[in-house]
Amino acid sequence: MLRYSLSRFLGAIPTLFILIAIAFFMIRAAPGGPFDAEKALPPEIEANLRAAYHLDEPLYQQFGRYVLNLARGDFGPSFQYKDYTVTELIAAGFPVSLKLGGSAMLLALLVGVSAGTVAALRQNSRTDHAVMAVSMTGISIPNFVMAPLLILFFAVYLGWLPAGGIGDGSLR
Amino acid sequence: MRSDRANNEQIGGPSGTELAKRQVLHRGNGAEPQSLDPHKSEGVPEAHLQRDLYQGLTNDSPDGGIEPGAASSWTVSDDGLVYVFHMRDNARWSNGDPVTAHDFVYGLRRSVDPATLSNYSIMLRPILNAEAIIAGEMPPEALGVRAIDDLTLEIRLNGPTPYFLGVLTHSASYPVHRPTVERYGDRWARPGRLVSNGAYRLRDWVMQSHIVLERNPYYWDNENTTIDEVWYYPIENQSTELQRYRAGALDMTYDLPFRQLSWIRSNLADELVISEYLGVYYYGLNVTRPPFKDNIPLRHALYLAIDREILTRQVTTAGEIPAYGYVPGAANYEQVVPEWAEWTQEERVAEARRLYEAAGYSRDNPLQLQILYNTHENHRTIAVAISSMWQETLGIETELVNEEWKVYLETRRSKQDTQVFRAGWIGDYNDAYNFLEILHSDSGLNDSGWDNENYDQLLEASSQENDLARRARIMRQAEGVLLEEMPVIPVYFYVTKRLVKPWVGNYRPHIQDSIYTKDLEILKH
Numbered sequence: 001m002l003r004y005s006l007s008r009f010l011g012a013i014p015t016l017f018i019l020i021a022i023a024f025f026m027i028r029a030a031p032g033g034p035f036d037a038e039k040a041l042p043p044e045i046e047a048n049l050r051a052a053y054h055l056d057e058p059l060y061q062q063f064g065r066y067v068l069n070l071a072r073g074d075f076g077p078s079f080q081y082k083d084y085t086v087t088e089l090i091a092a093g094f095p096v097s098l099k100l101g102g103s104a105m106l107l108a109l110l111v112g113v114s115a116g117t118v119a120a121l122r123q124n125s126r127t128d129h130a131v132m133a134v135s136m137t138g139i140s141i142p143n144f145v146m147a148p149l150l151i152l153f154f155a156v157y158l159g160w161l162p163a164g165g166i167g168d169g170s171l172r
Numbered sequence: 173m174r175s176d177r178a179n180n181e182q183i184g185g186p187s188g189t190e191l192a193k194r195q196v197l198h199r200g201n202g203a204e205p206q207s208l209d210p211h212k213s214e215g216v217p218e219a220h221l222q223r224d225l226y227q228g229l230t231n232d233s234p235d236g237g238i239e240p241g242a243a244s245s246w247t248v249s250d251d252g253l254v255y256v257f258h259m260r261d262n263a264r265w266s267n268g269d270p271v272t273a274h275d276f277v278y279g280l281r282r283s284v285d286p287a288t289l290s291n292y293s294i295m296l297r298p299i300l301n302a303e304a305i306i307a308g309e310m311p312p313e314a315l316g317v318r319a320i321d322d323l324t325l326e327i328r329l330n331g332p333t334p335y336f337l338g339v340l341t342h343s344a345s346y347p348v349h350r351p352t353v354e355r356y357g358d359r360w361a362r363p364g365r366l367v368s369n370g371a372y373r374l375r376d377w378v379m380q381s382h383i384v385l386e387r388n389p390y391y392w393d394n395e396n397t398t399i400d401e402v403w404y405y406p407i408e409n410q411s412t413e414l415q416r417y418r419a420g421a422l423d424m425t426y427d428l429p430f431r432q433l434s435w436i437r438s439n440l441a442d443e444l445v446i447s448e449y450l451g452v453y454y455y456g457l458n459v460t461r462p463p464f465k466d467n468i469p470l471r472h473a474l475y476l477a478i479d480r481e482i483l484t485r486q487v488t489t490a491g492e493i494p495a496y497g498y499v500p501g502a503a504n505y506e507q508v509v510p511e512w513a514e515w516t517q518e519e520r521v522a523e524a525r526r527l528y529e530a531a532g533y534s535r536d537n538p539l540q541l542q543i544l545y546n547t548h549e550n551h552r553t554i555a556v557a558i559s560s561m562w563q564e565t566l567g568i569e570t571e572l573v574n575e576e577w578k579v580y581l582e583t584r585r586s587k588q589d590t591q592v593f594r595a596g597w598i599g600d601y602n603d604a605y606n607f608l609e610i611l612h613s614d615s616g617l618n619d620s621g622w623d624n625e626n627y628d629q630l631l632e633a634s635s636q637e638n639d640l641a642r643r644a645r646i647m648r649q650a651e652g653v654l655l656e657e658m659p660v661i662p663v664y665f666y667v668t669k670r671l672v673k674p675w676v677g678n679y680r681p682h683i684q685d686s687i688y689t690k691d692l693e694i695l696k697h
Contacts, residue, residue: 032578035291037214040585040616042294044286044308052289081379082207083361092379148411155419163419164412165405166381 020070024063034079053077096166189677192694195400197676199689200413200426204380204406208361210343211283211290216598216685217426219343221404224385224689225368226346229257229276229325230337232686236503236602238337242271242347242369243325252332252638259323264390265349266373273319275369279347280327281312295344295600298333332638334504335603341686342600371397371690380406385689398693414671423673423694430550433489436671443671446491447681451598451666452500452607453492455543455558458590459659460621463531463539470531470539471658474592476524477565478558479517480664487557488550490669495662498607499651501683504640505604508651521565528566535567544573545594546580554663555594584619593619598666602684604647605634611654622659673697 035041035049050056053076054065069076075086112135119131138146155163202217210222231241240246243257263271284293284305296302300316316328329336339345349367352360360366366374371393372385383404387397405422407413410429414436417425428436428444436444457464457471464471480494496513499505512520533539543559545551552574559570575583584593597617599606609615612631613623630650637643654660668685675697679687 030579032576032582036578036581037291038581038617039214039292039294041291042286042306044306045289045291045293048286049289080206081204082212083209083359084379089379096381148415151415151419156415159419162421163416164407165416165421166378 017067020067021063024066025059028059053079100166190696191398191677192675192696195398195694196403197399197401197424197689197692197694198403198405198422199424200407200417200422201383201404202406202426203408205383208366208374208377208383210346210348211279211288211293212361213343214292217404217406220687221383221385222343222346223370223686224372224402225366225370225374226343227370228342228345228347229340231688232338232341232602232682232684234680234682234691236683238341241341242276246337252334253329255327255329255336256320257325257327259325260392261323263369263392265367265369266388266390267349267367268390269349269351269367270322271347271369272322273325274322275347275350276325277317277319278350280317280345281315282348282353283344284315285312290344292342292344295339295342298329298331298336298339300328300330303330331636333635334638334640334643335601335605338503338601338603371688372402375401382406391690393690397690399689402689417671423676424679425670425672428490428669428671430489430553433669440671443673444669445672445679445681446667446669448493448501448683449598449666449668449685450500450502450602450683451596452495452498453554453594453596453663453666454495454498455661455663456584456590456593456595456620457659457661458587458593458619458621460587461591463541464591467531468657469527470533471661473524473527473531473566474562474568475658475661476512476520476527477562478661478663479561481517483554483557483561484664487553488664491667492664493667495664497651498654498660498662499604499647500599500607500665502599502604502607503602505644505647508648508655510655524565533566533568538567538569541568541570541591542573542589543570543592543594544575544580544583544590546577547574551594558663587619587621590619595619595660596666599684604644604651605631608634608647608650608654611659620659622657624653624657627653 034053034055035046041049047056054062057065066076073087075090078084078086078089081089115131119128122128151163154161199220201220203215205213205218205221206215207213207218208221208225210226213219213222227242229241229243229246230238233239242259242263244260246255246257248255257273259271259273265271280296280299282288283290284296284299284302286306286308293302293306301310301314302316304310305312305315318326320326333339347369349369352365352367356365363374363377368374368388369391371388371391373388374383375386376382376384385402385404387394387400391397405416407416407426410427411432413422413425413427414429414432416422455474457474459465459471480496484492484494496510497508499507501507515523528534528539541562543555545555552572555572559568559572562568562570574580580593584590584595597607597610608631610617611620611622611627612618613628627650630646630653634643634646634650637646668681672679675695677693677695678691680691
């Protein structure tokens with residue numbers, strides 16, 4: 001079992017490497033550059049920016065640097081948010097996504113599994129039909145229609161929940 | 173020229189109405205800011221935040237003019253080349269350090285230093301040697317800026333620049349706190365580190381959620397600042413923003429969804445604020461290639477065939493102003509209104525047909541055109557409307573091409589494949605020159621490829637002219653040349669549109685949307 005897990009794990013490395021390589025080269029092959037803006041930059045500043053992000057080096061060197069940094073868990077500086085590194089941005093965002101995804105999953109399990117159990121125990125009863133009706137509605141109406149309606153109802157009309165944003169993260 | 177302290181005029185503070193106990197403002201703010209370093213950002217969301225955090229030598233005044241900021245007064249030499257600013261002796265950074273002329277010398281030099289990697293330092297081009305420093309040909313110390321003493325700053329310019337005081341309201345000119353920047357390098361603009369000289373200081377920054385600013389107790393005019401805390405929320409989706417506003421989480425929105433304007437008009441009319449914005453939406457024509465190369469009648473035909481009244485009333489619908497001329501209502505500039513503006517649309521269409529045929533096209537031999545725009549629903553809707561106007565009146569067959577922003581910019585700039593491209597410009601400072609210079613043959617923004625010697629000369633003459641009225645006359649003449657040759661087709665002038673809760677006191681729309689939180693107050697509600 002240990003041998004199997006280990007071989008699966010090691011086998012993932014080439015796959016990951018290929019994915020990283022494809023992502024790296026595709027983004028460079030795409031038209032448009034990271035510093036393109038409506039107001040073109042003075043050439044000197046653009047050259048400095050390229051040097052600061054090592055974009056002036058040959059591609060293979062850039063790729064080597066990128067892979068080595070990744071191996072050390074360093075995702076490099078953010079092109080978009082200049083005061084932060086990519087690692088910092090992920091470290092700030094990931095726990096929030098985890099918390100949100102986790103609580104959504106928990107809620108879905110609690111409500112979904114218990115409603116499903118009740119429906120199964122009382123097959124063909126009114127409760128069963130009601131549960132099935134709600135879940136079919138949920139499946140057939142796309143999220144982008146359902147979500148604004150729920151926000152409108154719970155946040156705008158009832159005012160029970162905020163319309164968006166995490167606030168300070170507490171259950172207020 | 174001399175300006176007096178505007179202190180005797182009550183800005184902010186009690187306006188005679190009862191104030192709320194909690195003075196906290198919640199503002200929607202578009203996108204997540206790229207940086208809070210004033211020398212490294214260019215977007216509008218950053219500008220809103222930095223206007224609260226920092227203070228330049230001058231401020232925008234609510235009427236579209238200039239008022240004292242970190243400088244209490246200034247003098248300008250007769251030739252318009254030397255500015256001397258007198259700093260306030262009670263101005264303090266958010267950590268209590270005094271704000272001096274040396275801070276501005278440091279900030280301006282840092283801004284133009286190519287090592288800073290500023291993308292907007294070109295704004296400071298009017299200052300002596302700035303351009304050479306940005307190009308790496310001179311050291312930053314060569315910049316025409318010096319501190320005569322702690323409270324007196326001298327700035328020397330290349331030529332008389334009547335809009336220079338407006339440049340000083342821009343973030344590229346803001347001071348930064350030297351010890352902080354030197355200590356933390358690239359990572360100084362963060363909570364717990366950032367030191368600023370404006371009415372507010374940074375308390376918290378949670379990426380993609382909110383940025384909280386709190387009152388800077390050391391700010392020189394802290395007494396007249398009413399709001400204690402401002403929360404800025406990055407919300408890029410305008411429908412989401414509207415819902416959060418309706419749910420009471422926002423006091424002011426950043427923008428409004430185009431498609432829900434009529435609902436807003438009938439349900440939230442009292443809270444809707446629409447006001448003139450210093451910007452023009454236009455269609456650029458690539459005049460370096462057929463069909464527009466050397467074909468002025470065709471350019472005019474396309475211009476005339478657009479029904480701007482219908483477009484602004486039924487398509488854009490926020491109250492945009494039909495643009496017959498190119499420069500929006502800028503300071504000290506009387507807008508050019510070409511004779512076509514006075515015509516009826518029937519007359520315009522008749523003339524458009526005549527010119528179209530004169531250019532060698534007809535219903536049987538129609539022009540085939542591509543319109544390029546950056547991917548966005550609003551731009552698409554407008555392109556559909558304009559192409560159908562061209563189709564209906566002239567029989568032009570158009571193809572709409574959309575590209576992602578950066579790809580679109582590159583396509584536009586290369587001037588190879590473009591024919592008609594959607595474009596817009598929002599003034600960096602309140603002056604007609606900022607719009608006209610885009611079409612100078614040397615301009616990096618001139619994606620039409622238009623090259624007119626007479627136009628270039630008029631622009632250069634205007635930047636050497638110190639007399640405001642004479643200068644405006646020269647610029648109007650240049651705009652006349654532009655409209656005669658029509659390398660760009662003006663469509664409409666922008667407006668700002670937002671919802672503001674009735675309890676936000678002292679809210680006054682501004683032509684560049686310079687709204688300082690320090691001037692606002694929360695009324696009892």
